[in-house]
Amino acid sequence: MMFFGEFEYKLDEKGRLPLPPRFRRYLKDGVVLIPGPEKCITVYPLAEWKKVADTLTTGSLAPSKMRTLNRALFATAFHMVIDSAGRISLPAPLRDFAGIYDEAIVAGVNKNMELWSPDEWAVEKASSQVQAWQIIESLEQK
Amino acid sequence: MMFFGEFEYKLDEKGRLPLPPRFRRYLKDGVVLIPGPEKCITVYPLAEWKKVADTLTTGSLAPSKMRTLNRALFATAFHMVIDSAGRISLPAPLRDFAGIYDEAIVAGVNKNMELWSPDEWAVEKASSQVQAWQIIESLEQK
DNA sequence: GGAAGACGTGGGAAAAAGTGGTAGAAAATG
DNA sequence: CATTTTCTACCACTTTTTCCCACGTCTTCC
Numbered sequence: 213m214m215f216f217g218e219f220e221y222k223l224d225e226k227g228r229l230p231l232p233p234r235f236r237r238y239l240k241d242g243v244v245l246i247p248g249p250e251k252c253i254t255v256y257p258l259a260e261w262k263k264v265a266d267t268l269t270t271g272s273l274a275p276s277k278m279r280t281l282n283r284a285l286f287a288t289a290f291h292m293v294i295d296s297a298g299r300i301s302l303p304a305p306l307r308d309f310a311g312i313y314d315e316a317i318v319a320g321v322n323k324n325m326e327l328w329s330p331d332e333w334a335v336e337k338a339s340s341q342v343q344a345w346q347i348i349e350s351l352e353q354k
Numbered sequence: 355m356m357f358f359g360e361f362e363y364k365l366d367e368k369g370r371l372p373l374p375p376r377f378r379r380y381l382k383d384g385v386v387l388i389p390g391p392e393k394c395i396t397v398y399p400l401a402e403w404k405k406v407a408d409t410l411t412t413g414s415l416a417p418s419k420m421r422t423l424n425r426a427l428f429a430t431a432f433h434m435v436i437d438s439a440g441r442i443s444l445p446a447p448l449r450d451f452a453g454i455y456d457e458a459i460v461a462g463v464n465k466n467m468e469l470w471s472p473d474e475w476a477v478e479k480a481s482s483q484v485q486a487w488q489i490i491e492s493l494e495q496k
Numbered sequence: 497g498g499a500a501g502a503c504g505t506g507g508g509a510a511a512a513a514g515t516g517g518t519a520g521a522a523a524a525t526g
Numbered sequence: 527c528a529t530t531t532t533c534t535a536c537c538a539c540t541t542t543t544t545c546c547c548a549c550g551t552c553t554t555c556c
Binding site: 367 | 503504506507
């Protein structure tokens, strides 16, 4: 499954966020939410997250590094299930981390999704588009 | 398939745009719309876009660069299917980006198509024609 | 030149989606 | 242990979107 597209939704007063209808059939087992490398929430389908976690934790790392990695991967992760209306409730710690309050952008990014505050997303989107076409042009020249 | 030619259509009040009849048989799987490098919407047949995306995402880039690229390639892309009248509906974010409202130019550009507002297209067309002959002459000198 | 088919354009109906609310269950606290 | 509060799952309503149909015009072919 490839996730793509950009969708904007309101959160209700309980912190619930709809996911795009076209994604829902691939998220029956729920999703895993973790803080992203940027100021966003990274969303994996459960199966995909298991693959990522496996890949990372089978690497040969020093025990202390491995403990750190495990804490970051698992302790900050939330397994959320989609309700009958296609929504997940965003845990407060993650909302604060990403600065998401009234509304959020759901962005499909190939194997996973990202949740952004509209303001942060506007900035990130603009800069990524400029960079992307530069990369594309450099590849087309080959 | 090589797309060429220039076509002008009206959008209806629901944001739907017809695609040229001679293109339709090559677009059965739908099209992928992304913001163009200029102020236009770039349209790929699904298969063609997958090739581009594969090429780009299999390259060896630093993880942060790869995330940026993925955001530009996937998050701003929309997969649209042609309806029984040969139309696609243009997502609002892309319409705003390209300044397309009442009518649009569909331009065939080799492997893909581009959607322009008539005003922007007139400017781009004039300048690209002048530049094209200069480019061709510079190539012939080699 | 006429007729038939295709195309552009608009509208309408049905289905889906966004959003808010309510009730039940679980948990926490006194 | 009981009561209150919070969270979750389910339900319902309104808006939006999507799919399908129909009409008028243009092109093409006979």
